[in-house]
Amino acid sequence: MRMEWQVGPLGQWDGDGVLFLGFEKEEPLAGFGRWLEAEGDWLRETGALEDFKGSFQQTAVFYAPADKKTSRVICVGLGKRKDFDGDRLRGALAAGLRRCRELRLHKPLLPLAALEGIPMEATSALEEAVVGGWLGLYRYDAPRGRDDERPPQLEQWGIHRETEPEAGMREAVDRALAVASGVFLARTVTTAPANEVTPRFLAEKARETAERHGFRLQAMDEETAAEMGMGAFLAVAQGSREPGCFVVMEHAPAGTEEDAPLVFVGKGITFDTGGISIKPADKMELMKHDMAGAAAVLGAMDALGALDVPKRVVGILPCAENMPGGNAYKPGDVVRSLSGLTIEVISTDAEGRMVLCDGLAYARRYKPAFLVDVATLTGACIVALGDRVGGVMGNREDLVEEVRRIGMEVGDKLWPLPLWDFYFEDLKSDVADFKNVGTRKAGCVIGGMFLKQFVDDETPWVHLDIAGPAWADKDQPTAVRGATGFGVRTLVEIARRWPAGGGG
Numbered sequence: 001m002r003m004e005w006q007v008g009p010l011g012q013w014d015g016d017g018v019l020f021l022g023f024e025k026e027e028p029l030a031g032f033g034r035w036l037e038a039e040g041d042w043l044r045e046t047g048a049l050e051d052f053k054g055s056f057q058q059t060a061v062f063y064a065p066a067d068k069k070t071s072r073v074i075c076v077g078l079g080k081r082k083d084f085d086g087d088r089l090r091g092a093l094a095a096g097l098r099r100c101r102e103l104r105l106h107k108p109l110l111p112l113a114a115l116e117g118i119p120m121e122a123t124s125a126l127e128e129a130v131v132g133g134w135l136g137l138y139r140y141d142a143p144r145g146r147d148d149e150r151p152p153q154l155e156q157w158g159i160h161r162e163t164e165p166e167a168g169m170r171e172a173v174d175r176a177l178a179v180a181s182g183v184f185l186a187r188t189v190t191t192a193p194a195n196e197v198t199p200r201f202l203a204e205k206a207r208e209t210a211e212r213h214g215f216r217l218q219a220m221d222e223e224t225a226a227e228m229g230m231g232a233f234l235a236v237a238q239g240s241r242e243p244g245c246f247v248v249m250e251h252a253p254a255g256t257e258e259d260a261p262l263v264f265v266g267k268g269i270t271f272d273t274g275g276i277s278i279k280p281a282d283k284m285e286l287m288k289h290d291m292a293g294a295a296a297v298l299g300a301m302d303a304l305g306a307l308d309v310p311k312r313v314v315g316i317l318p319c320a321e322n323m324p325g326g327n328a329y330k331p332g333d334v335v336r337s338l339s340g341l342t343i344e345v346i347s348t349d350a351e352g353r354m355v356l357c358d359g360l361a362y363a364r365r366y367k368p369a370f371l372v373d374v375a376t377l378t379g380a381c382i383v384a385l386g387d388r389v390g391g392v393m394g395n396r397e398d399l400v401e402e403v404r405r406i407g408m409e410v411g412d413k414l415w416p417l418p419l420w421d422f423y424f425e426d427l428k429s430d431v432a433d434f435k436n437v438g439t440r441k442a443g444c445v446i447g448g449m450f451l452k453q454f455v456d457d458e459t460p461w462v463h464l465d466i467a468g469p470a471w472a473d474k475d476q477p478t479a480v481r482g483a484t485g486f487g488v489r490t491l492v493e494i495a496r497r498w499p500a501g502g503g504g
């Protein structure tokens with residue numbers, strides 16, 4: 001992933017295609033007209049420009065007469081002006097760059113002139129455009145014996161500006177690259193199969209990431225977890241021959257070591273068979289993505305490290321495979337979690353909350369300034385919100401709202417669900433502090449209520465249920481079908497903007 005800044009007069013650029021954007025039923029945005037006039041207006045004269053309708057993600061390619069410097073012009077539709085938002089901008093660039101890849105271009109260019117007149121602050125527009133372009137280009141490189149017939153991946157593109165870019169613009173592009181590369185990492189480990197992505201594999205990825213950025217890293221094996229008393233995490237891990245691994249990574253740039261950190265906890269179930277409460281065979285293969293929460297935390301930590309965000313941030317990834325092995329935990333078992341609270345296992349398929357509750361209890365040791373967990377926790381959340389929206393819950397209404405807003409801005413659609421005390425009644429147990437599942441009602445909320453038991457009231461906490469949006473069944477504007485990397489950008493922005501409401 002590379003980007004090149006080019007500075008010079010309009011048209012004086014080095015690339016094999018240039019991108020312009022336009023709203024529906026309008027000519028491409030202002031900078032396009034300026035450039036075209038300087039070029040002698042060839043595109044308007046032929047009438048070909050009418051092929052460009054500007055509908056969202058429509059692309060039209062125009063070939064310049066031989067004497068022109070710019071050989072191809074790729075116009076991309078933003079859709080209706082009244083519907084414009086960040087998603088539209090990201091989606092347009094995604095479509096534009098994918099088109100460039102199909103055309104097998106080597107170095108397409110986005111002139112900042114193409115963003116002139118976008119109803120968004122200029123630096124943000126640049127950042128979103130670059131993020132969108134890269135997200136659109138993402139694809140998973142599958143192991144294949146046959147030749148890959150797809151056009152080669154587009155590894156670089158350029159940005160052109162008429163005058164030297166300000167520092168803020170360069171930073172916006174660097175940020176976009178770091179974030180996109182964090183999303184790429186999350187998508188790749190989530191899409192890769194569970195025979196490759198085991199708990200130890202995730203620990204190894206965390207180690208590589210930590211080494212790249214100088215994080216502290218701890219990867220605890222089952223023995224260490226047992227010594228610590230992580231009975232809930234181990235209950236899940238013990239059913240598999242793949243050893244579980246409890247990973248803690250810490251980004252603490254100089255001067256922040258003593259700060260109360262942000263702590264992110266991600267569900268890292270590398271495969272969820274359901275355990276003894278086994279799942280039906282249909283679509284079970286998708287349960288390789290049950291570590292998407294851990295992947296989001298890993299991807300966010302990677303981006304935060306690359307950007308060297310001056311905050312202390314801890315990522316906790318409880319990783320295990322949920323299998324119905326001979327030593328598997330069983331319905332009716334009572335286990336003691338790290339917090340000391342005991343849990344009656346009703347369903348071994350509610351394993352996410354089992355590993356997360358020890359993750360949350362472990363997080364307590366850091367006295368977090370803000371605690372966020374991310375998990376593909378419940379099918380019920382998909383029933384409630386569909387598969388493109390995550391549920392957001394927590395113990396501070398203002399933070400739930402803040403996180404929802406951040407998510408909406410960066411393209412992770414989140415919607416709030418309540419965690420009122422009376423919901424807890426469904427979790428009452430006769431033989432332990434509580435059960436791990438309730439009735440069939442409000443499954444997504446009950447998942448949140450369970451986790452809430454492991455967070456003390458003093459700690460601001462937000463829970464993201466990403467069971468739906470972590471995986472796309474069909475292509476989306478900025479994600480091909482497969483893992484989406486949902487949550488990475490939200491976590492990065494939470495860290496960048498913390499403390500909420502200003503500062504840092």
Ligand code: BES
Nearest residue numbers: 347349350352376377378379380437467
């Ligand atoms: N990993 C699943 C949730 C899930 C379902 C994620 C579909 C992504 C897509 C989770 O561990 C699970 O099995 N949850 C149960 C909870 C129930 C037993 C309370 C569920 O959703 O049915």
Ligand code: ZN
Nearest residue numbers: 272349350351
């Ligand atoms: Zn499950």
Ligand code: ZN
Nearest residue numbers: 269272290352
């Ligand atoms: Zn699961």
